[in-house]
Amino acid sequence: MQTNFTADQLADPQTAASERILRACVHCGFCTATCPTYLLLGDELDSPRGRIYLIKDMLESGRPATEEVVRHVDRCLSCLSCMTTCPSGVHYTHLVDHARAHIENTYERPFTDRLLRATLAKILPYPGRFRLALMAARLARPLSGLAAAVPAVGTRLSAMLALAPKRLPRPQPRGPARPATGAKGRVAILEGCAQPVLNPGINAAARRVLVRHGIEIVTPRGEGCCGALVHHMGREHDGLAFARRNIDAWSAEIEAGGLDAILITASGCGTTIKDYGFMLREDPAYAAKAARVSALAKDVTEYLATLDLAVAPRATNPVVAYHSACSMQHGQKITDLPKTLLRKAGFTVKDVPESHICCGSAGTYNLLQPEISGRLRERKVKNIARTGADVIAAGNIGCMVQIGLGTGTPIVHTIELIDWATGGPMPEALAARAA
Structure with missing residues (x-):
């Protein structure tokens, strides 16, 4: 051009x-x-x-x-x-x-649009605020029908209330950080912002799998939201501030004891962290550190593929429909690896038709563009249903929430299934279905 x-x-x-x-x-x-x-x-x-x-x-x-x-x-x-x-x-x-x-x-957006975006930017990246907002949304869910009739903001407000989970999981203790015997590796796991509120069991499962296979886990002080949510709303300054804070936290840990990898269990975050090197390329104080962090960043499945996973026997073998998040397959170019891990863990894995088409979650998209998002969710859920699977696996919390609104089929994180297959508990969503 x-x-x-x-x-x-x-x-x-x-x-x-x-x-x-x-x-x-x-x-x-x-x-x-x-x-x-x-x-x-x-x-x-x-x-x-x-x-x-x-x-x-x-x-x-x-x-x-x-x-x-x-x-x-x-x-x-x-x-x-x-x-x-x-x-x-x-x-x-x-x-x-x-x-x-x-x-x-x-561009000066209409007042209601500016207010909504500013509210999302001030709440979603902060777990404490986000939890309080979800608690308030749960109380307001009966009013979602009335909200839909409010001019200018009704559809979006109704979508927000619909996305709020009916039950908030309790925060989980982080569990062991060191294996019983000598460590074979040392990693950090991004705790993140929305995921530990919506499903703390994901990172808990990741920690169990890693410690079970001899990996030490560190939790750097000061680490927080990756910045993706605000970055993709155009709030560049805010996104870079989150990136710098994380880079400082991880760099301190790298220099203190070294890290083999920085592991991410939400693929949307992983795509952004792997891009820190580009985002801060012109910042003389952070360019080199950002590039080092991006080089160490890995989706949890990438790191697990380097380990010899010890699969334990289990009573059931559900058929899994693997939903490949856009940030995983298009952003990070990770396509077959999660399915390969699941198959090695003994699961029967089905591909979802039109797997390249987005489910409509896309960070804050399902809040800001609920009509288009809803149509994409409906299309995705129909395609998943065609697989006849017993459970849906995904590697991104946003997709899990989005798809879960449209189906009764249990949806779990890939790492939860791998944890179960290597000696951990059955994923909560599957256990609730079996009860």
Whole structure:
């Protein structure tokens, strides 16, 4: 794609990076075949190619974002399916992230939209606040019908209330951090923000598996939200602040005792942490540290694949439908590995039809774009049902919550099944179903 940026514009590192991405695009349109919003809406401007044209015009002109640009960029899930499809290697995620930051800095959204986004940014990344918000949402669930009738915010508010779990799990103790005998490795596990509130059993299962196989686990002081939730809302400053805090926490641990890996059990977080090196490439104080952290970051299944897992006998062998989160398959390019681990653990694994199409969770997308998100969830649930599986496995908490709203089939994290298969307890969702 031909571009017409000025020399002054290209002096900005963000613009220079976006210009290189734009030049890589050859207008082929392969991306339209796998874009969820184009699939549903049929509008060229709701395809990656269409958005690229809008973003190019916006950045080249240097003008504030328009309502049209904002509408179509907001509808992008950042599922990154287009990057898997693209034959030219267009790094769409960095381009759309730049566009969102430009929108945040130049466009004044309607008051209710600004209020909602600010509220999400002040609550979701903080576990204590998030837990209180979910408790309040549970009390307000009976009012969801009335909320839907409120102008401007009703649909979103109703979606938020629907997403709130009926029961909040109790916080779980972290459990053992060191194996009984000498450690074979030393890792940190990202505790995160939303996941420990919605399902603390995920990281508890990961810790059991790792300690069972001789791995020491450390919990660096100061680590918190990865920054993905605010970063993808265009709040670049906030996202980088979370990234720097985590980098400082992990760097201190690396220097004190060394780390073999930084493990992530939420693939959406993993995609962002693996991108810290790019996000902070121009920061002289953090560029090298960020690159080191990104190099150490691994999805938990990547690390487990390096271990000799000891599978224990169990009474049942449920058929598993594996849902590959977009951030896993498109963002991190991890496709067959989780399924291979599950099969080695003795499970029968079924592929989900249209597995490349997003479930509609996408961070805060199901709160900000509930209509499109709901249609994608319905499509995903129907495809999962076609497998006839007894249980659904996924590697991202957002997907688990999103899909769980549309099906009665138990949905668990991949690590929970591996924990069970290597001597741990049956996952709570399966145990509740069996009771």
